[in-house]
Amino acid sequence: MQYESRNIEQKWQARWARERVYRTDGDPKKEKYYVLVEFPYPSGNGLHVGHARPYTAMDVVARRRRMQGFDVLFPMGWDAFGLPTENYAIANKIHPAEVTRRNIAFFKSQIDMMGYSFDWDREVNTTDPGYYRWTQWIFLKLLEHGLAYKARMPVNWCTSCKCVLANEEVVDGVCERCGSEVVRREKSQWMLKITAYAQRLLDDLDLVEYPERVKAQQRNWIGRSEGADVDFATTAGETLRVYTTRPDTLFGATYMVVSPEYPYVEAWRDKLENYGEVAAYRAAAARKSDFERTELQKEKTGVRLLGVDAVNPATGGVIPVFVSDYVLMSYGTGAIMAVPGHDERDWDFARAFGLPIVEVVAGGDVQTAAFTDVETGTLVNSGFLNGLEVRQAKAAMIEWLAGKGLGRAVTNYKLRDWVFSRQRYWGEPIPVLHCPACGAVPVPETELPLLLPEVASYEPTDTGESPLSKMRDWVDAVCPRCGGPAERETDTMPQWAGSSWYFLRYIDPKNGTAAVDGALARRYMPVDWYNGGMEHTTLHLLYSRFWHKFLYDIGVVETPEPYARRTSHGMILGEGGEKMSKSRGNVVSPNEIVDQYGADTMRLYILFIGDFEKAASWSPQAVKGCRRFLERVWGLLDRAAPGAVSPAHEAEIHRTIRKVGEDIEHLKFNTAIAALMALVNRFYETGVTRGDLRVLLTLLAPFAPHICEEMWEQLGYKGFVVREPWPAFDPAKTVEDEVEIAVQVGGKLRATVVIPTGAADEDVLAAALAEPRIRKTLDGRRVVRHIYVKDKLINLIAGK
């Protein structure tokens, strides 16, 4: 009989749906297991093989967990707000909600073809008012707890489109769409105070199981550093406060630098002899894009503030103050003390401006290069610090500064607060009103969801305001606090908002009175296993951890961390190892493969393609190998002899059960499939019984469920194979009666001998010595000692 993959797959997908076999049953007698994949943005391009890799992998995990008897929660939904949809809507004059509806329908049909075991009863959609009502509710809670605030922030402004761009839309300093220059503009933005959680986000990485590279990236992004604030007196009267991680080098501070945006530059206007020059420099810096300020940073530029000097509190010396764009307003205090002898940037600047370079840590040659080593140097030219090591000197200096009230130990983070507003239409409206009398007033919770109104045009306005700002009858409202006239906030939330808590909504997707029921959250949280792409290991992971910690603080959830285990898959590249992209024309749709070979082949190949955590190149040739394998599995139907598991295969079958299970846990899907292939090869070599085949089908079912279901039925077994218990293995049965071991002489392989499993040391030695090739190699020499590794190897060491 032919293996008709297409018919088989449609047949079983329909039956699974009819019997709702993948529903999370909530059975309290079962232990829960929550498997999560990142929900897709339903773009118009449809499903990509890149989606299939993580979905298939986690589908295997979810299926195995069900077979192991867990109450499995494996949901799917749509992260549907976002710019591509909005841009498509603008270009084609279709409502973004309609675009979203169509894209979701298309995506869902493609996902269904793959035979995934999602529980569609729990589908969520971030653009559904029943969903974003609670996204808005979380925002109000953040506002209530002082974690949302408004601030003036520089934003990306496209000079041609006349609109604000998200960072992702700025590519190499130009607008992604029109290619014109992008500059920074100040705009008032909603911000979320994620920095208040910086330390907990860092500390609690110890509570979770993430790959080391992911933890490292999170730590790096949070960027904790320890140092000190130091106050410098100035001739203008104001104190210049700087942050430094090297207070030990204070005696070597020969000048200071403030960032172009530093407020004193304006405050000192009248004192500056060269204000015009300074203002021109500042204006030039503002015009520079982020790209220019970072990429084209070879030459240090700056202007001295003539008329104002500072005093080094350690030396008492008068030192000049400069403005330069190598100092950022957004980190530390926006001003630095420059120690050119021991900081590369300061060294470059000092060289460019002919400033003195003083050595205060011995160990290098500061006239040649900055000496930045903190491990080996000792302090010199530093008064009371002389002779100390760097670490001691830091502590001594902080103590000295603190005693004089001139400084204090400070911990700093690179993490910045989250810019939470977008001047866009297709996002969650921020539920706030601006009242001239009361200020920013939250929309009452009872009025949520604050619906996104219908607008005539989704195009951004010339001023960079959201399209919502044109809707006067929506904007004009009544202040809920004083009853006076007020205006609605017209900015919307970023796409990150909806995805920062979606894992909670899956638990209780239809709840109309709470974001999630407390008892249900207690049952299903935390997510036991969350897999996603490396591109989300900083922002999405950090944002959702932040929101979850906040929800923990206000009692919505009871686990401090949302994800117990996080894993990451590698990207699927095109044939030549290049990234798949529309412009290269090398994008592969999983449905092409499903049409040609079937979903089971596609599922197997996407997992067999290589190490799950590494990038892998698509190979159309190699797909055939997986189809061939399934043909061979199918061919076993005609070969299966009656009978239980055959003694000849028992050991290998038990080993395969163990290996497939362990490999799934360790993301080694490729070797799990290889083990199944090897078992099938063995069945072809030495025959197969119905009992053998039965076990094979239960092991293969998570990977290739359709063919297994069909064969299960044809063999006359009852029920669904996907509901069978996962087979148990008996460690005692994984070993053969006899085993071939390696015989080495002096560490080199010389022969192999077959011994009874578990044979005693002396017996193995005797067997090895009886081997003709070993006698020949030894050539009369005596064996002075030997190392025997049970059932593996014996190594003979010969004397002279």
Add this chain to the structure above:
RNA sequence: GCGGUCGUGGCGGAAUGGCAUACGCGCUAGCUUGAGGUGCUAGUACUCGACAAGGGUGUGCGGGUUCAAGUCCCGCCGACCGCACCA
């Protein structure tokens, strides 16, 4: 520069310190089918040797530890990913 990951056949890739190259692709030869971009069987790291028996060498390079190293340690070289004027 900082942080992280990693270098194994023609290719994707396997190997708790214990027989390197499992499994798959590709390739070669033979058989099968009217034909084959089908299926089956055998072979497939390099090298000396007669493509034999039998040796030797092999996991980026150089050292080291060990009875034994792809695996552990030290030093190079190279690749990839993330961050980056973060004081």
